[in-house]
Amino acid sequence: MYALIDGNNFYVSCERVFRPALNHTPVVVLSNNDGCAISRSNEAKALGVAMGEPFFKIADLQQKAGLVALSANFALYGDMSQRMMTVAAGLGPEQEIYSIDESFVSLAGVRGDLLVRARRVRERILQWTGLPTCVGIGETKTLAKLANHIAKTAERKPGVYARDLAQVCHLGTLSKEARQTVYQSSDVGEIWGVGRRIGARLQEAGVNTVWDFLQLDPAIVRQNFGVVLERTWRELHGVPCIALEHAPANKQEIACTRSFGQGIVSLEPLIQSVCEFASRAGEKLRRQRSCASQVLVFIRTSPFRAGPRYSQSVVVPLRRPSANTADLVSAAVTGLKLIYKPGFQFAKAGVMLLDLSADNHHQGELELECEEDETHAVQAPRLMHALDTLNQRYGRGTLAMASTGLTERTRLWSMRQERLTPQYTTSWQDLPIARA
DNA sequence: TCTGGGGTCCTAGGACCC
């Protein structure tokens, strides 16, 4: 048996913890550059604001309907997430943190009434962190996901499901008939693993609800939609096919990409951005103690705007696997110059680190070897360590690698004059907690 | 004017080899 605990409208709820005046008003949290809505309160959803909707299309709702739009504060959400996860972990012996606002908890061996226990944990999260959540329980992760959807919908849209399924829904407690009713009221598109495309194809075939999907022949599902969906079908029938993943595996690729608030029309600012992306990606790389063998860089014009379009990427192989920012930046800039073309308004760029492997060199950092060529190899990891430590302590961007861009081999270390916006600094203890 | 930023897995098809 698995539980899925999920924060309701997570980013908005985090903001509301610190600004209770935002309760009961329509609120959205916006992405980078205030581009689009990535979290919506129930009131905002009721106004018709869609997930990912561009802000300029809903900006008028501020005047018309009192919509409050906030710029995202990801440092805050990460912090709140950790607290929520810590409490949620108390539900069972093992937890998989699936995303910033969701975790699966294995209920294997947990005795007593799971429903009661889940309600208690949910209440505790609300009291200790201020975050509202919903809990879904089922025999497999896919069923727990579905149960979670039911718990949320039953709370938000009374009438779709029975009222007592709101907030915490345990499919295992339902009778056969009650389960059928629930499955018949659930859209096939709500299934974990059924997205827009497959959902549309299923509906074309007359499969509209979860119940319809369950009646299909698994061989047909496999033949028409592949092994992934067949696995989903089995999971929905209560056969576990997707295991809980305890320790998050190392990333197989690491990306840092951004859209630009305003289009970029020359090489120089692109170089600056790409340097920063490569540096950030390098930090993530070293955090998981990996090396990259290839660096991909891409630039792209806006797919939404009129005007000439251009989208290109290139993979630059490194001479040897590296976790050194200097190598990564150098490769990224080399690649950028290969694909850059003047005459376009670039809207987005990014750097991806590929073909990752364990950083064995770093492990043996302190064993000084005496080959002549080792000087750089031994110093570089220490330099990187110092870089990461300083940036962690004094804020992202305190110390950065400068690229003159034009002379490739010239590398400078420089204190950056302009610091980024101060990070969120409230600590655990400063949190206002509503105690019952 | 203004449209997020990450990731994963699977499959098909080409290159290459024997």
Add this chain to the structure above:
DNA sequence: TCTGGGGTCCTAGGACCC
């Protein structure tokens, strides 16, 4: 008319997730 067959590796692209 008709142009082997099977294995492996790699890559691009499509689908999904949050």
